[in-house]
Amino acid sequence: MSAFDSESKHTRPYEPTAARVRGFGATVFAEFTALANATGAVNLGQGFPNFAAPDFVKEAARNAIAADLNQYARSAGHPHLVEALSQTYSPLFGRTLDPLRQILVTVGATEGIFATIQALVNPGDEVLLIEPFYDSYPAAVLMAGGHPVYVPLRHHPAQTASAACWQLDLDELAAALSPRTRLLILNTPSNPLGKVFTRAELLAIADLACTHNLTVLSDEVYEWMVYAPAEHIRIATLPGMWERTVTLGSAGKTFSVTGWKIGWAIAPDHLIHPIVMAHQWIPFSVSTPLQEAVAVALDETPARGYFSWLSEMYRTKRDRLLDVLDQAGLSPMVPDGSYFIMVDTHPLEVPVAPGERRDLAVCRWLTREVGVAAIPPSPFYSPPHQQLADHLARFTFCKSDDLLDEAARRLSRLHTFR
Ligand SMILES: Cc1ncc(COP(=O)(O)O)c(C=O)c1O
Structure with a gap:
């Protein structure tokens, strides 16, 4: 007789997971990187450089x-x-x-x-x-x-x-x-x-x-x-x-x-x-x-002079992606640091399923329909404040120039969705 058997002599139900992790789900990065891979989308979601290390x-x-x-x-x-x-x-x-x-x-x-x-x-x-x-x-x-x-x-x-x-x-x-x-x-x-x-x-x-x-x-x-x-x-x-x-x-x-x-x-x-x-x-x-x-x-x-080179390299990529997002009508918020850009997704009319958070719907839609993955920011908020992220999406520019160019080509189609 195994521990999983309903005839088990144990009276306590089998609950192997500790309470402290029971509420944890897969991270938003896992979902969107998998979705980007499955759909062939350009992944401007997860913040990892796709270019060679020095x-x-x-x-x-x-x-x-x-x-x-x-x-x-x-x-x-x-x-x-x-x-x-x-x-x-x-x-x-x-x-x-x-x-x-x-x-x-x-x-x-x-x-x-x-x-x-x-x-x-x-x-x-x-x-x-x-x-x-x-x-x-x-x-x-x-x-x-x-x-x-x-x-x-x-x-x-x-x-x-x-x-x-x-x-x-x-x-x-x-x-x-x-x-x-x-x-x-x-x-x-x-x-x-x-x-x-x-x-x-x-x-x-x-x-x-x-x-x-x-x-x-x-x-x-x-x-x-x-x-x-x-x-x-x-x-x-x-x-x-x-x-x-x-x-x-x-x-x-x-x-x-x-x-x-x-x-x-x-x-x-x-x-x-x-x-x-x-x-x-x-x-x-x-x-x-x-x-x-x-x-x-x-x-x-x-x-x-590595640290100045690094910030200059990223500043150039930031400005490039800012232009792309701006031309796509996504109103990027200019970051002063990091390799992320938050955009305002108000102009996008995207179907939202009942019970689905809007930022998740927008980022799933961007990944599937436009072919560019971004990260929905509501997981960066506690549940009572998640509506603050409804009209936001996070893009990253820690990517090679050819990937940023491909994202630019795909995002230029956004106008046709409005
Ligand atoms: C704000 C912040 N802190 C910590 C980390 C994790 O750093 P590490 O990869 O060195 O564990 C990240 C990675 O994305 C981050 O964005």
């Missing part, structure tokens, strides 16, 4: 494999990589970062988010999430037994549609605080909007964090994709904030190698230590040869 980065990985760096790395990070991160970030943080006590290497920024929340959030603690949020934040908070509390950015239309039109209402943020609020998650430049928080906004968040004794988890994985005159400001560098901020970065974004899954967390000793304690029981350690490759790549970035 040669010097791949060369570093080949060398690390050839050198037989095959065994477990130091749990908190391969010594060469934490040293390279300290060299890269110390000037940007305006302090000497201790490579062995203030830097942790993670399995992508995703594990940095998970390990930080596991280490800093108690069951019942509240975590402030700014909407639209990167979709792993609420899942990580829920798995720690925390309660996400959502504060949506408000759209203030302006003459030039831009990501900067999305602003944090500080009164709303203050009203969301409670004695149980423990952590605030910030994402700048942001996914999906491409908003770069201004100094004034960050100072206001910092003031709130200091007054209410909050820790800030600052997800800065798009730090090198910032388009002047916008400026990337690290909240950890603002007065009083180093002591209460964990900053995350990602080699996947920085070197166009999202599949390598190498990320890092930078924070003062008293915050890194508990995160390292959680991390040692999550992945224990991170791929040794790929850590070595990222270390070598970081060492070489200054001589190669």
Whole structure:
């Protein structure tokens, strides 16, 4: 007799899934990448570069494999990589970062988010999430037994549609605080909007964090994709904030190698230590040869002028896709950072099935009928606020020029649907 048999002697119904994951469905990226593949659509949905990684980065990985760096790395990070991160970030943080006590290497920024929340959030603690949020934040908070509390950015239309039109209402943020609020998650430049928080906004968040004794988890994985005159400001560098901020970065974004899954967390000793304690029981350690490759790549970035090259390369792609979307009549909102563009889909008359969210209907229709996949942004909102995404769709420009050209050809047909 098996455990699944209705005649089983067990009286308790068989329910193998833990409650903490029962509400999780497949991510929106899984659905739209599968749909794009099935329909042959150009995938401007999921944010992964479809072009080759830089040669010097791949060369570093080949060398690390050839050198037989095959065994477990130091749990908190391969010594060469934490040293390279300290060299890269110390000037940007305006302090000497201790490579062995203030830097942790993670399995992508995703594990940095998970390990930080596991280490800093108690069951019942509240975590402030700014909407639209990167979709792993609420899942990580829920798995720690925390309660996400959502504060949506408000759209203030302006003459030039831009990501900067999305602003944090500080009164709303203050009203969301409670004695149980423990952590605030910030994402700048942001996914999906491409908003770069201004100094004034960050100072206001910092003031709130200091007054209410909050820790800030600052997800800065798009730090090198910032388009002047916008400026990337690290909240950890603002007065009083180093002591209460964990900053995350990602080699996947920085070197166009999202599949390598190498990320890092930078924070003062008293915050890194508990995160390292959680991390040692999550992945224990991170791929040794790929850590070595990222270390070598970081060492070489200054001589190669790599970071300026990267932001220039993405600025050109951004401007190209902005033109395409504009000509298709989709009113793109100019992003100041990241590799995403949000568009206003009001002009599209698309059939919406009963019970279907409009943004999902529009993106499914764009994928199937127009042959270009975009991501519907409602999964970046909590259910009560999802209607804020009804007329939005997110496109990415981290794609090769020929793919962007093909998308342009297909999107030019949009006029015939109106
Ligand atoms: C805001 C944000 N944070 C974190 C991540 C995940 O980074 P990684 O691939 O390094 O895990 C992403 C990836 O899309 C992201 O957009």
